[in-house]
Amino acid sequence: MKGDIGVIGLAVMGQNLILNMNDHGYKVVAHNRTTEKVDEFLQGPAKGTNIVGAYSLQELVDKLESPRKIMLMVRAGDVVDSFIDKLVPLLDKGDIIIDGGNTNFPDTNRRVATLKEKGIHFIGSGVSGGEEGARFGPSIMPGGSPEAWPFVKPIFQAISAKTENNEPCCDWVGNDGAGHFVKMVHNGIEYGDMQLITEAYQFMKDGLGMTHDEMQSVFIEWNKTELNSYLVEITSDILGYKDTDGEPLVEKILDTAGQKGTGKWTGINALDMGIPLTLITESVFARCLSSLKDQRVEAEELFGKKESIVEGDKQVWIEALRQALLASKIISYAQGFMLMREASNENGWDLNYGNVALMWRGGCIIRSAFLSNIRDAYDIDPELSFLGSDSYFKGILENSMSAWRKVAAKSMEVGIPMPSMTSALTFLDGYTTARLPANLLQAQRDYFGAHTYERVDKPKGEFFHTNWTGKGGDVSSTTYNS
Ligand code: NBP
Numbered sequence: 001m002k003g004d005i006g007v008i009g010l011a012v013m014g015q016n017l018i019l020n021m022n023d024h025g026y027k028v029v030a031h032n033r034t035t036e037k038v039d040e041f042l043q044g045p046a047k048g049t050n051i052v053g054a055y056s057l058q059e060l061v062d063k064l065e066s067p068r069k070i071m072l073m074v075r076a077g078d079v080v081d082s083f084i085d086k087l088v089p090l091l092d093k094g095d096i097i098i099d100g101g102n103t104n105f106p107d108t109n110r111r112v113a114t115l116k117e118k119g120i121h122f123i124g125s126g127v128s129g130g131e132e133g134a135r136f137g138p139s140i141m142p143g144g145s146p147e148a149w150p151f152v153k154p155i156f157q158a159i160s161a162k163t164e165n166n167e168p169c170c171d172w173v174g175n176d177g178a179g180h181f182v183k184m185v186h187n188g189i190e191y192g193d194m195q196l197i198t199e200a201y202q203f204m205k206d207g208l209g210m211t212h213d214e215m216q217s218v219f220i221e222w223n224k225t226e227l228n229s230y231l232v233e234i235t236s237d238i239l240g241y242k243d244t245d246g247e248p249l250v251e252k253i254l255d256t257a258g259q260k261g262t263g264k265w266t267g268i269n270a271l272d273m274g275i276p277l278t279l280i281t282e283s284v285f286a287r288c289l290s291s292l293k294d295q296r297v298e299a300e301e302l303f304g305k306k307e308s309i310v311e312g313d314k315q316v317w318i319e320a321l322r323q324a325l326l327a328s329k330i331i332s333y334a335q336g337f338m339l340m341r342e343a344s345n346e347n348g349w350d351l352n353y354g355n356v357a358l359m360w361r362g363g364c365i366i367r368s369a370f371l372s373n374i375r376d377a378y379d380i381d382p383e384l385s386f387l388g389s390d391s392y393f394k395g396i397l398e399n400s401m402s403a404w405r406k407v408a409a410k411s412m413e414v415g416i417p418m419p420s421m422t423s424a425l426t427f428l429d430g431y432t433t434a435r436l437p438a439n440l441l442q443a444q445r446d447y448f449g450a451h452t453y454e455r456v457d458k459p460k461g462e463f464f465h466t467n468w469t470g471k472g473g474d475v476s477s478t479t480y481n482s
């Protein structure tokens with residue numbers, strides 16, 4: 001009997017996905033560039049299963065049922081192109097190549113188009129959830145050639161995580177690089193969620209002088225509220241974890257955050273598309289700032305250590321902090337969905353935002369109860385332009401407003417950096433202000449560069465230039481795009 005699917009790449013993700021597919025009754029053919037790893041896998045974790053090995057790409061292709069489905073779980077970038085180049089001459093029209101790595105979506109756009117000309121279908125799929133997700137149920141976000149989806153759907157939906165209602169956390173996202181785009185936004189949102197939690201931690205630790213056991217209890221309690229999520233849950237575990245000397249391990253970890261680039265890509269795309277994705281972008285910058293460790297140590301000495309004590313009833317502050325965190329999180333997701341909406345419009349992807357929320361509901365790092373509410377919001381209004389306008393989320397934003405402002409103001413007053421929570425509030429203040437001071441900005445642009453402006457008392461699309469000083473001419477610059 002031939003194999004149902006081939007997987008290339010026997011590192012942590014590939015091996016675990018293969019074992020997961022095997023558990024669900026699929027016969028998988030496994031290949032890896034370094035073929036010793038095929039033997040190690042077959043004699044190790046895959047021993048006693050139906051998984052078979054292939055020591056060359058030709059052998060892999062020969063062992064697969066038509067149309068062949070070959071999934072790459074290798075390092076993103078040139079390695080994917082190199083495997084595609086080697087596979088194409090061995091494949092037949094209608095065969096399917098799937099890239100399950102963390103690929104930047106323009107690469108997937110390009111690969112879908114190039115392979116289409118050769119009659120090969122290509123799927124670029126985000127896979128989230130790390131090692132455990134891959135083994136027991138990841139969130140899977142596939143996009144690319146729609147013709148390929150019916151062949152891949154049963155396998156992907158079988159191995160994916162399931163919601164509490166047994167819905168698969170995997171569905172077709174859209175054409176071209178839509179799957180990888182949505183995975184990129186997922187990762188950006190993950191940056192935001194993590195940064196928000198760290199800001200709450202610093203407020204509790206430095207501002208309220210709380211012990212790690214106290215903070216752990218707070219996160220355990222928060223996990224029983226609307227903040228219920230994987231990241232809040234692991235944060236409570238981390239805060240309670242003691243090193244061998246009985247002290248909290250977290251305080252022994254160097255405070256410089258790493259990053260692999262997907263948060264940065266999200267920010268870059270937001271800038272390219274003109275979407276104010278402030279919270280995620282602040283989270284990326286917070287990681288950049290954290291990496292300037294030596295400079296920060298010098299600067300603290302130069303400026304003097306801040307006394308950031310927050311006075312007042314601790315319990316009242318903790319509840320205010322919870323509300324500020326929740327409200328900020330709503331803004332982060334609202335901005336992420338604005339970005340997806342813009343990308344969907346620009347690329348004609350026709351994204352289903354409720355389905356995206358459902359795909360993130362389980363199996364991935366940002367899984368949370370909250371995503372069910374997002375799904376509900378898009379069920380009510382599939383074209384919702386701002387998540388915060390949905391009545392459930394609007395209610396939370398309004399109820400949290402006073403506490404959120406208190407926390408933001410206090411953080412500024414005592415010098416606790418909370419870039420994500422404060423920028424989220426600033427965003428909402430801007431978004432809910434009908435008239436912003438961009439009129440003055442336009443006047444400045446016209447003053448120094450003759451960039452023209454539109455008037456509130458004239459139809460949009462009519463452009464005016466004023467000779468502000470009486471010295472300039474009447475010639476204007478090219479019309480601007482807003
Ligand atoms: P890695 O990203 O570490 O990639 C390892 C695989 O790439 C091995 O099969 C390796 O073959 C192959 N490879 C490399 Br590296 N260079 C190669 C080359 N020049 N030619 C051919 N093959 C080459 O594996 P991973 O951590 O399992 O991740 C796989 C994909 O999934 C990546 O895109 C990753 O970003 C993504 N992802 C990872 C996670 C996670 O938690 N790790 C989560 C979600 C997504 P070799 O054995 O011969 O060196």
